[in-house]
C-alpha cells in the first residue's frame with residue numbers, strides 16, 4: 001500500500017543542512033502567532049518559527065483537510081494556548097499503531113492542529129490556513145511527496161482568475 005504514514009505524518013524535524021554555525025537552530029526563531037476557525041468559536045495563540053513551515057502531501061492530510069495537501073507549522077513546545085472554545089478531538093491511528101489527536105472546530109469543522117495523545121508540554125502542528133499571520137508562513141519543505149497529487153507540481157501553470165470565475 002502506498003503512502004499511508006507510518007507514525008503521524010508531520011513532526012518537526014530540524015534541517016541540519018540549513019543550520020549555519022552560530023545561527024539559531026530552526027525552530028528557535030519563534031514569533032507570536034494567533035489564529036481562529038472560520039466561525040470564530042475556536043481562537044488560539046502560540047509561538048512558531050516560519051522557517052519550520054511545511055506542506056504535507058500524505059494521503060491522510062489530503063483526506064483530513066479535504067484538499068490536495070496541507071500547510072502546517074509546529075508550535076514551540078508548550079506555547080499553544082486556547083483563547084476561546086474547545087475543539088473536538090478525533091484520534092487518528094496510523095498503520096504503525098501511533099495515535100495522534102486531530103483537533104477541529106465542532107461548529108464549522110475547521111481543522112486547527114494535531115498533536116500527540118500523551119500528557120505534558122506538547123508540540124502542536126498548527127494548520128497554517130487558520131493563522132492570522134499566514135502570509136508569513138510560506139512552506140520551506142514538502143513532505144510525503146511520493147503521494148502528492150501530480151498537478152500540484154505545476155500549480156503555477158494552471159490558468160488563474162482574480163476572483164471566482
Ligand SMILES: [Zn+2]
Pocket residue numbers: 037038039040041042105106107108109110
Ligand atoms: Zn468554528
Ligand SMILES: [Zn+2]
Pocket residue numbers: 009010056057058059060061062144
Ligand atoms: Zn500528512
